[in-house]
Amino acid sequence: MTTIAVDQISKRFGQQTAVDAVSFTVEPGEIFALLGPNGAGKTTAIRIILDIFKADSGTVSVLGGPMTEAKKDRLGYLPEERGLYQDGQLDRTLVYLATLKGLSGPDASRKVDQMLKRFELYDHRKKKIKELSKGMQQKAQLIVTLIHDPELIIIDEPFSALDPVNTQMVKDLLREERDKGTCIVMCTHQMHQVEELADRLVLINQGKVVLYGGLQEIRRSYSGQEVHVHALTEIPTGLPGAALIEKDNSGYRIHLEPSTTPQSLLRNLVERGVQLEKFEVAIPTLDEIFIQVVTAEGHPQ
């Protein structure tokens, strides 16, 4: 059963179209990245999925059907605009929010203690939230998102304000949740985190889907336009099929002409007697793909 099925949703605010006929699906047990530049419509799409906003058109199915109040207890949400009761005591606040997610009082207290220990916040449980560091508050937010063992987790910028150690801990936690079969939708600007964690992604720009699919599949589809070469001899100038040859400390970066394939370039190099040590088709990073796509589509104001 598909966890989330978004079909042609649109939402306008006054004259501005925030989301324009967006469609995608998210499957159980996968980490799905929702990407896009600032103002692209990611948060609006998430709020429509969560039924905070109503879409002007299109349909959304969550956990097998339309969003209901009962389903809200089966999902965990870490919003972009997040915070906790600043004057509230940490453990009391967490217990309150956990009970709102359907846990009984004793269960909530037990789970809160467990999670606080796991996130190394147990010693701070009696402190007011405003007395905690930014990183600690971020961890407390994650506890609120995960405490009721949701089937679907939607997190917006989960790594902001976390140091490398805590970032690693959260990554491990998300992988663990995925391995348990939990579906995770992650909104982030940190592309290297997406590359490390995500199985599939959708890139939204100016309210429209501009890229959608498996991470490796997308990266492969953008590869082939550049090769990395280590050679024992010089590469001759005017090499057929090469649009640009750049030399750096690690070797050559050869940008291919549009009609040229890596195979034909390799043949040309061998025919010209270049002694090759390494020939590698460059697979672009997600960062590079993101910039390439967004620049080509136009960045929102």
Add this chain to the structure above:
Amino acid sequence: MNKVRIVFLHEFLLVLRSRSFLLTLFLIPLAGFAVILVIGGLQKNNQGAPLTSLIAPPSDTKPVGLIDQSGIITTIPESVSNLIMSYPDAESARVALTNQKISGYYVVAADYLTTGQVDLYRTDFNPIGGTDDSYLLSGLLEENLFSADPQLLNLFRQPMKLETHFESTAPQRDPNSALTFFLPYAVTMLFYILILGSSSTMLNSITNEKQNRVMEILLTSITPLQMLTGKIIALGLIGLLQTTFWSVSAFFLYRVSGRTFQLPVEFALPVSLLLWGLLYFVLGYAIYASLMAGVGAIVPNLREGSQATIIVIIPLVIPLFFINTLISAPNGGISMVLSLFPLTAPVAMLTRLAATQVPFYQTALAAVLQAGTAILIVRAVSGLFRAQILLSGQAFKMKLFLRALVGKA
């Protein structure tokens, strides 16, 4: 229902544990206790002095001078002889004034009988208290003008002895008693403060959640209606508890100060008033707390919320403008309209009930209208929480607020 209970308990305990609430709860009775202690101490040191003289001692007890150029004032009664000093001419009166023997002097003009002219000379100017002693001269003139016929003087001073007879079996209130006005007035003010205070707590609660950015997490856990219902019940109960605590404290302090409090039988507030009062508080509070929550939902912070609140509480203030009418003509047209219109009814109907006997159908109709309005507003405001304006943090706009209330935003 379970989630409403969770929100209710959370809000109730949150306010109950807050330092500002506890300070307000205990400081006000303590302040009253301190005032009673101070006054009690002062009274011990000034045996027999009336309380008012301790709070506001008489500012000027000097007699007043009089120069009668008309020749009308032939006698100064014994009772005021130490308060009015007669002088033969302006010069001698001026000397007495300069030597601070008198607070001022009056000159009754020679042609007084045709002009009524009297001049007052003082060294200072006090627009409020400066002519306090004019009643002395007024009484003196009356007595001398009517000296030939004391009976006529009495009739002049009290032209009629009005006695009103009510054809009802219920104990009748004395129309001349101060309680006739002050009892409904006190009930009105108490009710106004109770509703406004509790509703303002709601505004605080909502803007606090917005500023702490908890709202979006809450809205993915509970419905706005559940959230609003839980908050309304909790904060309303807090308001009632606070008022009860203050009332009991006031009663206790009154007893501690050695006084007893007993209303005359005709002024005793009936149990039915208490029950209606409780019902009107619940309904009125539900209406205004929801409206405050609506304001809280669409303003970015408490400061702007406080400004927007003024618009919402105007209907609650209207009965205060008409309080004299509500008390003096409790069954008149204006009183009836104000006590039936749901936004003014919570205060206006209570004022009427404290002032007179209101037909049952009117009290019941007012309650039904308020209940209907409360349901509509709670629903409208719940819908408003879903609106995009809640999360966008933009400035308060009346048009947007009204559109949101009818579910168009």
